[in-house]
Amino acid sequence: MRKTTPSQDFIRGIWKENPVLIQMLGLCPALAVTNTVKNALAMSAATFFVICCSSILISTCKRFIPNEVRISAYILVIATFVTLADMMLQAYAPVQHKELGAFIALIVVNCMILGRQEAFSAKNNVFRSLLDAIGTGIGFTIALVMMGGFREILGTGSFMEISLFGPSFEPWVIMVLPAGGFLTLGFILLFMGYIEQRKKTKLEEAEAVEASS
Amino acid sequence: MSDEIQVQDQTAPDQQEVPAEKPVSTFRLIATLAIAGTLAGLLIVLVNQHTKPLIDAYKAEQLQKAVYEVLPGTDHYNTYYLVDSALSLTLPEGAKESEYKRIYVAYKADRKLNGVAMSRGESGFQDVIMIIFGYNPNTAKLMGMKVLDSKETPGLGDKIFKDMTFVDQFFAGPDTPLIPTKPGTGKGLPGEIDTITGATISSKKLIEIINHALEEWQPLMAQGLPQTSANSTDEEVTP
Numbered sequence: 026m027r028k029t030t031p032s033q034d035f036i037r038g039i040w041k042e043n044p045v046l047i048q049m050l051g052l053c054p055a056l057a058v059t060n061t062v063k064n065a066l067a068m069s070a071a072t073f074f075v076i077c078c079s080s081i082l083i084s085t086c087k088r089f090i091p092n093e094v095r096i097s098a099y100i101l102v103i104a105t106f107v108t109l110a111d112m113m114l115q116a117y118a119p120v121q122h123k124e125l126g127a128f129i130a131l132i133v134v135n136c137m138i139l140g141r142q143e144a145f146s147a148k149n150n151v152f153r154s155l156l157d158a159i160g161t162g163i164g165f166t167i168a169l170v171m172m173g174g175f176r177e178i179l180g181t182g183s184f185m186e187i188s189l190f191g192p193s194f195e196p197w198v199i200m201v202l203p204a205g206g207f208l209t210l211g212f213i214l215l216f217m218g219y220i221e222q223r224k225k226t227k228l229e230e231a232e233a234v235e236a237s238s
Numbered sequence: 239m240s241d242e243i244q245v246q247d248q249t250a251p252d253q254q255e256v257p258a259e260k261p262v263s264t265f266r267l268i269a270t271l272a273i274a275g276t277l278a279g280l281l282i283v284l285v286n287q288h289t290k291p292l293i294d295a296y297k298a299e300q301l302q303k304a305v306y307e308v309l310p311g312t313d314h315y316n317t318y319y320l321v322d323s324a325l326s327l328t329l330p331e332g333a334k335e336s337e338y339k340r341i342y343v344a345y346k347a348d349r350k351l352n353g354v355a356m357s358r359g360e361s362g363f364q365d366v367i368m369i370i371f372g373y374n375p376n377t378a379k380l381m382g383m384k385v386l387d388s389k390e391t392p393g394l395g396d397k398i399f400k401d402m403t404f405v406d407q408f409f410a411g412p413d414t415p416l417i418p419t420k421p422g423t424g425k426g427l428p429g430e431i432d433t434i435t436g437a438t439i440s441s442k443k444l445i446e447i448i449n450h451a452l453e454e455w456q457p458l459m460a461q462g463l464p465q466t467s468a469n470s471t472d473e474e475v476t477p
Contacts, residue, residue: 060392089270091262091267092262094267094270094271098270098274101271101274102274102276102430103280105278105282109285111393112286112293113285113289116289116296117292161474178433181392196393199392213406
C-alpha cells in the first residue's frame with residue numbers, strides 16, 4: 026500500500042472514499058433520518074462529534090489497549106461519546122432529538138465510525154487520525170444533506186422548512202417515507218455510477234486514440 | 239503486541255503478523271476494560287449532571303404549555319397522582335414520581351374548577367400516539383386535545399394534528415364518550431367526532447384513546463375532586 030499525505034487523509038473521506046456513497050457504510054441513518062435537511066444536519070453533527078472524539082482518544086490510547094480487547098474498547102469509547110451526544114442534543118436541541126429518536130443511540134453501531142477506528146486511528150498518530158475523522162465526517166454530512174435536501178424538496182416542497190413552490194405544489198409524500206430514502210439513495214448512486222462510467226469510457230477512448238496515433 | 243501495531247502504518251499490513259507475540263495477561267485485559275469503563279462512566283455522570291436539569295425543565299415546560307392549551311381559561315393547576323386506587327396530591331415517601339399515573343386538575347383565576355387534563359398513549363397506525371386532553375368532570379364534556387407525540391404517516395395520518403377542522407372538534411365541547419363518525423353520516427349526536435378521510439385508523443384511534451382514558455379515570459374523579467383550589471401558593475403551577 027502506498028503512503029498517504031495528511032492532506033490526502035483529509036480529502037479522501039470527503040468524496041473519493043465517501044463513507045455513504047462509495048463505501049456504503051452508515052446507510053442506516055442515511056436512509057432513516059434524511060427526511061428533512063434539519064434532521065440530516067442534526068444527525069451529521071452528532072456523528073461528526075462522535076467520530077472526531079473517538080478518533081482522538083483511540084489514537085492517543087492505542088498503545089495501552091491490548092489487541093485482544095481492542096474492539097470492545099473501541100465500542101466502549103464510541104458508546105460513551107454517543108451517550109454524551111445524546112444527552113447534549115436532548116438538552117440543547119430537544120426538537121431535533123425527538124425527531125431523530127432511537128437513531129442517535131444507534132450511532133454506536135454505525136460501522137463507518139468503528140471502521141475508521143480499526144482501519145486508521147489504531148495505526149496512526151493523533152493528528153492524522155483527526156484529519157481522517159474530519160474528512161469522513163464531512164463526507165457523511167455531504168451525503169446526508171444531499172439526501173435530505175432531495176427528499177425534503179420533493180416530499181414537502183420546502184428546503185429547511187422554507188416553502189419553495191407555494192401552496193399549489195402537491196408534495197410527493199413517498200419521498201419523506203422510508204421508501205423515499207431507498208429511492209433517493211438509489212438515484213444518487215445511479216447518477217454517480219453513470220459519471221464514473223463516462224469517465225472510464227473517455228479514458229479508454231483517449232488511450233485508444235493515443236495507441237493508434 | 240499493541241506496541242507492534244502502533245509502530246506500523248497502514249503502509250505495511252503484512253508486518254502485523256510478527257510471530258514473536260507475547261500473550262497479554264488476563265489481568266491486563268480486564269484492567270484495561272475496567273479502567274476504560276470507569277472513566278466512561280465518570281464522564282457520562284458529569285455530563286448528565288449538567289444536562290439533566292435542562293432536559294427536565296424543557297419537559298416540564300412542554301407539559302405545562304400543553305395543559306394550558308387543552309384547558310382554555312386555566313389559571314393554575316395541581317397534579318394528582320393515582321396512589322392505591324385513589325387520587326392524592328402527595329406521593330408516598332421515597333416513591334419515584336415517574337412510576338405513578340397522574341392527572342392535572344386545573345382551576346380558573348377565581349379558584350373554581352376549570353377542568354382536568356389527562357395524557358395517554360396507545361398504538362396508532364405506525365407507532366404510539368401520545369395525547370393530552372382536557373375534560374370537564376362537571377359537564378362531562380371535552381374541552382380540548384393536543385397530540386404530544388406521533389409518528390403517523392406524513393400527509394395522511396399526521397392530519398390528526400395538522401387538520402385543524404378535525405382538531406377544532408375537540409375544542410368545541412363534545413359530549414363524552416366520543417363517537418367516531420364517518421364524515422357526512424352523522425346523526426347529529428352531541429358526542430360525534432368526524433373522522434378524517436385517508437386517516438381513518440389514526441383518527442379513530444385518537445378518539446378511542448380519549449374514551450379509554452375517561453373510562454379509567456372517571457370512577458376516580460367521581461370520588462370527588464376539590465371544586466375550588468385550596469391555596470394558590472400550595473403545590474401549584476401558575477403561568
